[in-house]
Amino acid sequence: MAIVKPFKAIRPAKDKVPFVASRSYQEYSKKELEAVLSFNPFSFLHIINPGYKFDKRVSGPKRFKLVYNRYLEFLEDNIFLKDAQDSFYLYEVKKDNFQCCGLFCATSVEDYQNNIIKKHEDTIRPREELFAHYLETVKFNAEPVLMTYKDDKTISGIIESERQTDPEYHFTTTDKVTHKLWIMSEKEIVNQLETAFTKLKALYIADGHHRSASSNLLAEICKKNNPDHTGREPYNRFMSYLIPESEIKIYEFNRMVKDLNGLTKKEFLIRLDGSFRIENKGNTLYKPTKKHHFSMYLDGEFYSLYLRKKVYRFTDALSKLDTQILFKTVLGPILNIQDLRNDKRIQYGYGKHNIIHMKDEVDQGNFAVGFSLVPITMDQIKAIANAGLTMPPKSTYIEPKLRSGLTIYEL
Known part of the structure; x- marks a missing residue:
């Protein structure tokens, strides 16, 4: 049975979300990255490229600490706000002939260890260790692991019902992708989703094998260093985005x-x-x-x-x-x-x-x-x-x- 939990997200203020959300920095050319950093002060790229503020390239532990500092600044400036209630976050992406709708949620390190969260790629240990150290320093997940699950009528019914309501976010980015996000915090709906996922035998990692492996390693480190470990600490979970198998698109x-x-x-x-x-x-x-x-x-x-x-x-x-x-x-x-x-x-x-x-x-x-x-x-x-x-x-x-x-x- 899969353990899927709601969480209190840190997320952009509603009026700033189109400017904050960014593609993976690896997808930007050098000129694109420079343009975004120069003309968009709200972009998440400022957090993961923290040396830009000082016109200096930084790497390793120094960069990790500066990433955390930039993150704190986004909180202090109310670019990021923290939700008061544990919630699932329903997120729809639509572009050209592709569309999917799934859940941002917290998934279990224990499920990863017990092979309920299943893998199909090898990971490289030094990369796991580097990213685990990064997570330990910055203290947040901002890039979810993409997972998929067998199509389920109960889960899809809850999702379709929520999609009939007005979303919290609805915006289109410059690459002509439309984004919608709903906050699902009602206790009854949260419980229904948790219960529905416990009936699934497995979740399958589609993208993010190193992110999930590094989160697992971080949990092992934190457990070892915490004499009062209970298993309920935030480090025992990591952020994922779950979509049904029928909505994933695979290219060669x-x-x-x-x-x-x-x-x-x-x-x-x-x-x-x-x-x-x-x-x-x-x-x-x-x-x-x-x-x-x-x-x-x-x-x-x-x-x-x-x-x-x-x-x-x-x-x-x-x-x-x-x-x-x-x-x-x-x-x-x-x-x-x-x-x-x-x-x-x-x-x-x-x-x-x-x-x-x-x-x-x-x-x-x-x-x-x-x-x-x-x-x-x-x-x-x-x-x-x-x-x-x-x-x-x-x-x-x-x-x-x-x-x-x-x-x-x-x-």
């Missing part, structure tokens, strides 16, 4: 490789022929349409690669993933890329226009070959997580990508 990551590992084009195609039935599609833009089917762009031409299933052996859920198949049949044995995370010879791209970008990069000589895959499904993610396995890096690009600073969970 394409792969581009800088060289053919010393092989000629003909030698490379002959090596591929051992695992795939190859068809030359010429210069027509070509994308795969089903699992175990790949598109390749090489030397000005597209190829379809159909996996020879009598040659490749399926042994578990991981072996059935197209990203794993490509690694086991091509990237590793033929192109000698063993470290998918750190090898400089491989790069990744996502998005509906990425196959065009991939073609351009190969045509310009920046890469020798590109591979396009179909998106991994939620069922495949669940199968990997349920089996305790992990996917290759850059297997999924998942939406929604959430704003920072809309709700904050104090630790």
Whole structure:
């Protein structure tokens, strides 16, 4: 059973919320970041880029302390306000042909430890430790872990009923994304939601594996240092955003490789022929349409690669993933890329226009070959997580990508 709790959020004053909420700072170009910091004093980016106030770049523990200072200033200036009641926060995102509606809530470290909150990616211990130290210093979660759950009629009924009321926030950002947020604090509704989630067997992390792992590590540190630990302290939970499986959007990551590992084009195609039935599609833009089917762009031409299933052996859920198949049949044995995370010879791209970008990069000589895959499904993610396995890096690009600073969970 999943433990999902309401909390007293720190959130922007109503008249300032469109200016406060920001995308992840990694999504901004250097010029964009400079423009926001220069002309928007309310942006959450001022908190996570605290050195801007002093025209100085800071990092490590010094930055962590300054982040906390900027956060305090936002509270002191009433840019951020604290809710008086424990609440769930219903949040809707809508753009183009994508829409989702889910809950900001506090999820349990104990559930993470007991594998009720399930994972499908590896985490890197030094990153866990660094972010745990960051959380220990700044004392808040501002970026939720994105999780998904099996569609549930009771939960969806409560959500749909709330969506018929006027939201607390309703605004559109400059990237043409519409945002709505409702505060759900009535005791009866809160209890109904908590009870409904206890009937779910699992929650699945979609995005935020390092954030959840770091929150777990922080809880272990705080428990060890607190002789009066009860299990009810705020550090025993972390902020998450939960949406039903049907509302998550998963995109593929394409792969581009800088060289053919010393092989000629003909030698490379002959090596591929051992695992795939190859068809030359010429210069027509070509994308795969089903699992175990790949598109390749090489030397000005597209190829379809159909996996020879009598040659490749399926042994578990991981072996059935197209990203794993490509690694086991091509990237590793033929192109000698063993470290998918750190090898400089491989790069990744996502998005509906990425196959065009991939073609351009190969045509310009920046890469020798590109591979396009179909998106991994939620069922495949669940199968990997349920089996305790992990996917290759850059297997999924998942939406929604959430704003920072809309709700904050104090630790």
